[in-house]
Amino acid sequence: MIQSIGYLAILPALIVAVASVAVLMADAFGAPAKAIGGLTVVSLVGAAVALPFGHGRSTFCAAATRAGEHVSCSYVADDFTVLFQAVVLLAAIVVVLLSHGEMRRSALPVGEYHFLLLAAILGALLLAAGRDLITLVVALETLSLPVFALVALRRYDGTASEAALKLFLVSVVSSAVTLFGISLVYGVTGAMHLDRVAAGLTHVHGDLRPVAAAGIALTVAGFGFKIAAVPFHFWAPDVYQGSPLPVAAFLSVVSKAGGFAGLTLVLTAGFWPYGNTWGPLMGVLSAATMTLGNLLALRQTDAVRLLAWSSVAQSGYILAPMAGGAHVRPHQWMTATAAYVAMYAIMNIGAFAVVTVAARRGIRDLESYRGLARANPGSGLALAFFLLCLAGLPPGIMGLLAKVVVFRAAVGGAATWLAVIMAVNTVIGLYYYLTWAARLFAAGEARRVRAGRAGGVAIAVALAGAVVVSAAPELVLHAAALAVP
């Protein structure tokens, strides 16, 4: 059988893949660093432009093999895919712009850096589009493997090597667990495509039910690692601190958005018949993740470590709607999760952009942020706005709405206890976000920071996104509601 390939559907991913090889070759054959950075940004913009052309198409389809089956496709570019791919690409563009100054300062190899970054972005794009378990696992690995190297790229830095090793070990273990889970699910259902897995799970033989449940729980573990949910969270702070800051931003936004896209797909399209099993599991994970992340964020004195723990806590909020499991129609909680991920991506990448720019002047400790907004009104006010968004306070309407959406989904999902825990956590979050924001305006002599052209553009893009979505949040909410079948 010959499979025809719908090139329009995979065009965004294809552009990124070809660009990654082109960048590596260009560097090996002596292209200047500026051209390589430019090529990377252009290819990402090109991929974003190509998104509408692939919209609504699907490819790599397998014909039905048994009675009652439909054609199942491995790559589907529906609304959900396009929304997540757009979020990933926009965040990736900001990350590449931020990397511009980091290259010289940390003496990173330019070609290899951009190659690895593009390869990881490709993994995140595929994670949103894959509709069978093998594609999703390969995408998850494509997202993970380059990141180990990216973290370790500052070769003579001990913390970077330690961070990379930690990331590697946790990732390998969680991959192994996921593969085991998938093998159990395959054993029970005999299918790899998510829709067929779901069909198989609706009538599982009595003896095999525990096997299916165990398989589902283990499969979720691998995605739990990517989004830094609680049992798999402890790599996050060390890795964020040890890696080049644009890479930390990548991990906390692009990689996480990819992980959530995959998790959402697996749970809704594949495992929905077992919503009663994974619903409570997600609830417990969510509560543990947000509580631990927030409590540890309280004690941090380093800006990057604080962002690391706060992004663990934010993962908890995003997981909360999933606790509804079988009680809610997937539509409701998926909308909440998709909207929160999109909004979180914008505000967190913005905060990371300012922190990266500030770190170039040695401003890493929270105390050294004292008076930043006085010395640098532009980046200081931008950071304050992003922090207010993350805390969920006006004028950061975006963050407030994201929280409301998630609360509504959690309460509607009969997980009232979770909503209570989330309320407590939001208050804890307010404390550390606000003390940081207050420091920016306090009396003190923070150094002047120079964002540079690329850094300035990066902050401006994130800020524009945050302001637009705060002013017209229905843009994202509608897109998220549309994106969910």
Added chain:
Amino acid sequence: MHGYYGTYLTVVVLFAIGAAIVGGAFLANRALRPHRPTPEKLTTYECGVDPVGEGWAQSYVRYYVFAYLYVVFAVDAVFLFPWATVFSAKGYGYVTLGEMFVFLAFIAAGLAYAWKKGVLGWV
């Protein structure tokens, strides 16, 4: 010895017999031999000469690069063989031929990168 797991019992018994033979030989040896150690007897045996230097030595692992490059060709071959059996069959054709060369070009990019980085020269 019934059923599926019963067949494993044979393997376990075989392992037990093997362990008993080896362990028994060592035990018999220990029981029969005299034991009078001196410092000279306890040094590492190095062809009868006094040992020099440490047990830890650094060696230059030079072959790993070639192991990596071998993987490039191995991956090539894994896809080339099945492709070679079908590409002339009905319904395939020039598109299939072209697709394989695209794939080879991707693989060759890795080799070109290694060559440009000076990995292929023997130091």
